[in-house]
Each structure stands twice: as C-alpha cells, then as structure tokens.
Amino acid sequence: MNKINFLKNIKWGRPSVMQIIFIAVGLVLAVGSFFFVRGFITCWTITDLPGAAPSDCGTVTGGPGFTLNEEGTAVPDVEELPAPPVAIPDSNLPPAWDGASRITVLLIGLDYRDWVAGEGAPRSDTMILLTIDPLTKTAGMLSIPRDMWVNIPGFGYSRINTAYSSGEGSRLPGGGPELARKTVEQFIGVPIQYYAQIDFGTFVEFIDLIGGIDVYNDEVLRLDQVGSGKDKVKITCCGMRHLRGDVALAYVRFRKDKEGDVARSKRQQKVILAIRDKVMSPENFPVLLGQAQQFYEKFSAGINTNMPFDTAIRLGVLAKDIAPENIKPGVIDYTMVNFDDVTLGGEPASIMKPLPDKIRELRDQVFTSAGALSPLAAQNDPAALMREDAARVRVLNGSFTGGLEITTGNYLQTLGVPVTEAGPADGAYNGTVIVLYSPKLYTLKYLQTVFGVGDSARIWIQPDPTSSVDVEVRLGNDWANSNSMP
DSSP states (O other): OOHHHHHHTOOOOOOOHHHHHHHHHHHHHHHHHHHHHHHHHHTOOSSOOSSOOOGGGOOOOOOTTOEEOTTSOEEOOGGGSOOOOOOOOOOSSOOOOOSSSOEEEEEEEEOHHHHHHOOSSOOEEEEEEEEEETTTTEEEEEEOOTTBEEEETTTEEEETTHHHHHHHHTTOTTHHHHHHHHHHHHHHTSOOOEEEEEOHHHHHHHHHHTTOEEEEEOSOEEEOOSSTTOOOEEEOSSEEEEEOHHHHHHHHHOOOSTTHHHHHHHHHHHHHHHHHHHHHSTTTHHHHHHTHHHHHHHHGGGEEEOOOHHHHHHHHHHHHTSOGGGEEEEEOOGGGEEEEEEEETTEEEEEEEEOHHHHHHHHHHHHSSSOTTOHHHHHTOHHHHHHHHTOOEEEEEOSSSTTHHHHHHHHHHHTTOOEEEEEEOSSOOSSOEEEESSOOHHHHHHHHHHHTOOOGGGEEEOOOTTOSOSEEEEEOHHHHTOOOOO
8 A cells, every 4th residue: 555545544533622732832832942943053152153143142243443451352342231131030049150150158067055955946156158269279268256246137136146046946948057148148248159057966977987187286175075974085285186076076166265266266177177188188088089979868967058969079179179278267356346245035145246347358368369468458559459359340320311321331441440231220319329249349449439429328238149240330310410420
C-alpha cells in the first residue's frame, strides 16, 4: 500500500476541546521559541562573531569623538549609558556568587547559657565577619562585641546579640541568622552575602575529626569545659598548644580576664586561623576535599547557613591560595566605643555605644586591599579617595529641567566620577538626594560637596548588595537652579 492510499484509509475523528487547546498552546510555544532563538542568536555577544549586531539589540558602539580609557576601550557618553534596571521582587535567597566579587560571611555562635536553659530563643554570643577578595587574594576577619548598641531592623535599638533572638522569637523569614545578618550589614556598612551558625557539638566534633588544632598561647588560662562534672583545663604559657575539640570550645568561650570580650575575640580568630592551617595543609586538604560531601551530610544538621554547598567548596579552594600574611584580623575594641548603662527587659544592662569614625577606619583596614592608611588617604585628597572607591554611580533626574541627568552625568565624568547609569527619577524632588547602597563613603563625601548636600535627611542609607550601582544621585530643582556646572 503506497503512502497516499494509506492516508486515505485513516479515519480522522473530530478533535476534542482539550486537543484543540493542546494544539494551540503547542503552536504558540513553537512560534515564541522561534523568535526567542532568532533574537538570541542575532544579538549574541558572549563571543566574537563576524558582522555587526542590529541597532535594536541595544549595544553601544563607538563613534567619532569617543574617549578611550587607559586600556584602550571606548568610554561611552552618558547618553549611551543604560537606564536603571527594572526592580525585581525581594528574595530571601542571596544572589549567586560570580566567583570574582568580594564575598563576606557572618559567623554566629550562640550564648551557651541560653542554649542550656532552653527558655525561648537564644542570643548570639559571637559575631565574626569573614571576607575574601578573589581578585587580590586577600581576606579579613572582623569581630563585633555582643554588647554593641545598634539599630536592629524592625525592633529599634538594643544590644547586637539580641538580633538573633528577636528574629527567632518573631519567626521572621530566615529567622535569627537572617536578622543578625541584616543588623550587622547595616551597622558595619558592607554587603554580607551569607551567614553560618554552628552548634557547639558540631564545632567540637569537627575539630576532633581533623585531629585537633594548634594555637600559639601567650597567657595562663584555666578553662571551663562544656558539660557538668568536667574538671577545669589549664593552658600554660607560652608557645604552641594542641587543642582537641572540647578544649578548643572552652578556649573560644573564655572571657574571665581584664580584656573580656576583646581578648576572647582575639582567641576566636586564633582558632579560625588554626582551623584554616590544619584544613589547608598539603597532607590534609586533598583528603578533606574528597570527603566534602560526606562531611556536609554529617555536619549539615549542626550548621545553619544560607550558603549553597557548591559555593562553600569554591570558597574552600579559593582560601587555599590566600597566604596567612594576607589575612587581616580586626577586633572592635574598647577604644572604639563609649560605655553606658540602660534598662533592657526591666533589668539594668551595660552597653557599648559605637564611635562610627573609629569603627569605619577599622572596617576599611579589613575590607580594602590598600587599607585605610593608604598613600591616597594620607594625602587626604577627596577626589583621589573618591576614585579609589571605584563606586558605580547612577544619576536620576527629579527636577523639572529636561535632560538634566545627561548634562550632570557628563559633568561628573569630567570630574572622574564613574557614572554608569542615567535616567528619570521616581518623582519630583525639590532638593537633591544621595542614596548609598554600599559603603562607598569617600564617594558619598565627594558628591555631598559637589551637590551641596549638607542635610543628613537628604542622605539615605539603604544597604543593598543586589543593586547594580553603589551610589544614586536623585537630582532636585535646587541643582537645576544652581550655577555649579560650567
């Protein structure tokens, strides 16, 4: 039977409503896929292809009179800069790490007394920021005292160690660790992508698993081990001391000396570096890396984190290439705070009120490759410090003068300000407003001078690690009516 006779003998039934809908949906998907693939291929920019992309692809091409930077790449005019991105809904998940940007993790340890009592949500006892810069192969640690008096988002001012218990007790999205992360991010002024809260038992078990750690001890300590009926352990001075898991836990919890929390923070950083040395040693790292999945399954119940497993592995491999001398330690000590007494929960409490300028200086030393005392800082040149910030700046027009964002953006570029986006503001502004999304404080100070923004009410601090810019200038009618631009 030939094909024609075969088709003639097929009895075609009347299609049902569901079949018609299915066929229609299939046609729509097929047509949509065709146009998507055609547009994707036509505007391909990931690799070099012959020919030029059509103008509707939104690419910026050089033309007569364009400026070249030091690398010989064309610098677009402000008219060619992209418009601000469309806002997307907030998510509790951090953005995926690109492997090149600085990454910061908040380590959280709980108050052992609260943990044992089991009465309500525990407070945090330890907060340490760990930061790694993949480009410069540098890292840093910053310890924050638990009695620091800070603003906890949604709860007002309190000790920073109550952020964890407030988030847990109120059952907020992400719980205590997420509220602690947001609190520290706002207080220190740096984006914090991840948090990790580690249980006591997991800490002890992991140290024992890697065979203990070695720290240099320069004091005589009598340590209380966790658990009833255990004798005190004496750590002698001075030299390298080997600590098993339970002793290491007692070591990082000890604070019964004249320096209290500050000395304890330094011991905790010693232990972190000792763990790093043990894990990253040539005889241990290949073995531990090969067993990473088993470790993750074994310890995942005792580690509360929002960091994906693959990101943790990538960070571990990256940390292996960072030399110990390129890890900057920092502790907020008693010279950076004022002491005060308040009433919390009906009980008297001692607190530490931060001295922002001194804490900011320490923050810069830990979170910048050059440090706060770089040659540029020593020169106290505002323009040089602004350029060192390498901030991305967005200019939005909130005045009644059309095109002001273009002329202002071009003017700022002549001053060396890296304007990367320009467009309309979300409404009309009588006075110019500067919005700070990340801690580019030198750029903020420079732009304050340029636009004459001295009123703190017109400086909005809105930490947002997902923002495509670091600083946003919303131009007002005051700037439109000024004669500051040439």
